[in-house]
Amino acid sequence: MAAHGLICQRTILTSFNGKFPANARRFGRAVDVCPVSVGRGCERLHKERHGIVRRTSRGGRLEIRASSLAHIVENNAPASADPISIQEALGKLEVDLVTEADLKENDIRRTRRTKICCTIGPACCSYEQLEALAKGGMNIARINMCHGTRTWHKKVIQNIRELNSAKGYCVAIMMDTEGSEIHMGDLGGKSSAHAEDGEEWIFTVRQFNGPLPARTIQVNYDGFAQDLKPGDEIVVDGGLVRFDVIETIGPDVRCKCSDPGLLLPRANLSFWRDGRLVQERTAVLPTLSSKDWLDIDFGISEGVDFIAVSYVKSPEVIKHLKSYIASRCSERSIGVFAKFEAIDSLNCTESIIRVADGAMVARGDLGAQIPLELVPSVQQNIIDLCRSLNKPVIVASQLLESMIEYPIPTRAEVADVAEAVRQKADALMLSGESAMGLFPDKCVEVLRSVSLRIEHTCREDKLKSSEPLPELCESLPERISEQVCNAAAEMANNLRADAIFVYTREGHMASLLSRNRPDCPIFAFTDATDVRLRLNMQWGLIPFRMDLREDVGSNLRRTFALLKARGMMKTGDLVIAVSENLVPCDQAALLQSIQVRRIS
Ligand SMILES: Nc1ncnc2c1ncn2[C@@H]1O[C@H](COP(=O)(O)OP(=O)(O)OP(=O)(O)O)[C@@H](O)[C@H]1O
Ligand SMILES: CC(=O)C(=O)O
Ligand SMILES: [K+]
Ligand SMILES: [Mg+2]
Structure with a gap:
């Protein structure tokens, strides 16, 4: 709280040139409302910009919502102000820089839906190199415990966390286990x-x-x-x-x-x-070796967002790891992804996907275990199963293999990327191309531009398959959420909405919406940073962090005002909004609704 008061003071002093009463410190304690002193000119200016200034009591004293205050801070704070502590203190909307710029400059409906994962290696591990990848569109950074030391990986994780906190990126971290593959020495x-x-x-x-x-x-x-x-x-x-x-x-x-x-x-x-x-x-050979368990402990203590398990052969190892993680870290969850690369995994694909939080088609090693001509159909099958079971899926390896050495891809590589995008995989992954190639940034740019183009043509393509998704959930409240999301996605398509908004604590409804692969992007608002990072893996989701209220109307109003004030949406945009029940009571199912709003 003390920090909050200080921030208000500093902010106002900077913003309003000394018209700050000496005793304002006493007022500036509330978390969300911050009494400040401003002149008339400022009031008008602020009203024009944000429309949410409220005159309260005596002349000259206004209450400005913390969120709009954050906006003033952004535009007026001196370079030395610490944007993160201000963000935290004011509980404002957190969105990554790349998305914000994209939403401001381009048509909302043309944002990229397919996520990009980059393996981090010697070619891209410095702070500056990682920043270039984040700027280019990297959503997930993968560290592969087959290579490098824990000290090396720790530094990479630090760099990424620092980029996220200092520059507003939202890059999630996936740790990939070494697993019991047979390999040569060094x-x-x-x-x-x-x-x-x-x-x-x-x-x-x-x-x-x-x-x-x-x-x-x-x-x-x-x-x-x-x-x-x-x-x-x-x-x-x-x-x-x-x-x-x-x-x-x-x-x-x-x-x-x-x-x-x-x-x-x-x-x-x-x-x-x-x-x-x-x-x-x-x-x-055990899927998780003793070295893997040490790496997993390392991943948990470093707070990685996902662990991808190499050479999975049965669902048991995934269950085992998930319960281990639950016992070791109760305050946040880590997504456990099953990598399909061992021949045995193909005998029990569905049961593995059911227990995992997501899957990876690890085509590199998979192609060494089954005839190459079977790889494309295995890929299609895993993507389809993941979609019907609502688990995110990554297509990995050799997407742009020739770009390890050359600045442009082969035509066949572009066709391969296009195919994965058309299959609506959640994410595409670079391996050697980013880890040790000569052109990591260019690879990300190719994934980005091919995704954008193919997604666009898929939407335009009137012949797109419209096979209904199989029913997923079992309990009544969950089935209601599922139906609400399916209906919201369909409405968004029929009404040509600009975005779907979803307010979610754990991300469940956000992923049910993503599963529908609707024509417009899905803005997911959550109050937990770890949930936000994990949602960044999923198709079409643009995750934001903000403090959620139990009152859905208040969440809607605040997000509309903030997004509009920051230029990410404009008057006339059509939004379909759904919310999880954010009130802790048994009436959950009764409180869900679909709202259609046009931004005024
Ligand atoms: N942390 C690292 N340090 C050094 N080299 C790395 C690192 N990560 C990746 N590489 C290099 O990039 C190449 C491709 O990375 P990739 O993650 O695909 O590894 P891989 O050996 O094929 O294992 P996997 O099957 O788990 O993907 C590696 O073979 C290695 O040469
Ligand atoms: C990614 C990985 O492990 C593979 O393709 O083999
Ligand atoms: K690995
Ligand atoms: Mg592999």
Whole structure:
């Protein structure tokens, strides 16, 4: 409270040039209403700008709502003022800079709906590089615990949190576990090696004290040599290099290179016998290793927003992790995403998606475990299942692979991105393109521009499929929410509304709206920063943070006034508004309604 009083004082002094009564400090304590002294000219100016100034008692003293005060602060505060403490103290609307600029400059209905996730690596980890990605449209930053140290990742997380708080971005953080994939060692520190046709190489689980012997590759799991037989094939990175097994000798496997190529440190390995994946051993490797659990503890303590679990093979591991997270951090939840990349996951796709908070089509490793020609239909199937079960889904890997080296994508890559957008995936993910490529910013720009274009043509396309969504919820209050959202989305389409507004504490109704993939964007207002960050993963949602009141009318009025005052909406815009029941009582279902409002 003291800070609040101080901020008011500082604000008014700056805004109104000294017309601040010496005793105003006494008045400036209320959280939402802040008595200030202003001259007549100021009052008129303020009324014109915001329309929400209220004259109260004696001449010259006005009550200005905290929210509009925040606006004055923005426009008049000296550069040294701390915008975040002001924001917090005044409880104003929090929106990221990119969205705000976009809404101000462009047609609301043309904002991007498909979200962008970037893997952070050496090519994009500095504060400035991360800022460039955020500016370009990155919604989620992914850190991959396969690479880098925890200290390195901690710094990245700090940079992103700082960007969010200092510059108003809303970049969520996803931590991706290493998982029990089989991979090569680090090539003794070399950046790469070349395997020539017919050359003999040794794959081994041995550790070496000195330098790695020539043409030797370490493998990260002990049982590997027992698992293989002469005639088996070792496939590196999904087929970039191949070796035939000649013989196994203790911890060593002697092989001959059958497909020459470049070997990169820690490249993924898979083993094939008679055209099928050898998987007895990988099936018993734990999905979460002891190192993964340490990484998960790290993620929880660093407050990541999502954890993506690599090599999921069954729903159990997801359930286990979710209950672990619930027991370790009760005050905020972390979204657990299942990565579909292990062949076993495809036997129980639906049951995995049901227990997870979202899914990722991890096409990189998936393509090394199933024939490549099956990957597109698996992608389509997972996206469709996620949509019907209302879980966000990310399409990952090789979207713009050639852009690791080149400043423009291939035509085929653009077609691949377009396909994922047309399938209405929630998010697209860059891997090596952003982590270690030469053009991370350009990659984000390509995802952004292709998404915008394809989304637009999908909306224009009158032939778009209108298959009804299957019913999702079971209990009556939830079914009512679902029906309200479905109806609101349909109304928005039929009335060509400019936006749907939803007031939500946990984000549930926001995601039910997103599931409908309506023609206009969905503005989701929530009072929790962690919910806001998590909503940034979902298709078409523009998440805002503000203090919600129990009174829906008051929330509506405040958001309309604020968005209009800040130039993000204009007179005449048509809005469909729905609200979760924000009053803690059993009458929840009865309080939901759909309102249609035109901004005056
Ligand atoms: N934190 C990091 N430090 C160094 N290099 C990284 C880092 N993150 C990613 N990379 C590089 O970018 C490449 C692509 O990243 P990506 O996250 O797709 O990794 P990956 O090894 O393919 O594993 P996964 O299957 O989990 O995606 C990596 O192979 C690695 O070379
Ligand atoms: C993203 C990931 O893990 C993959 O494509 O394999
Ligand atoms: K990983
Ligand atoms: Mg993978």
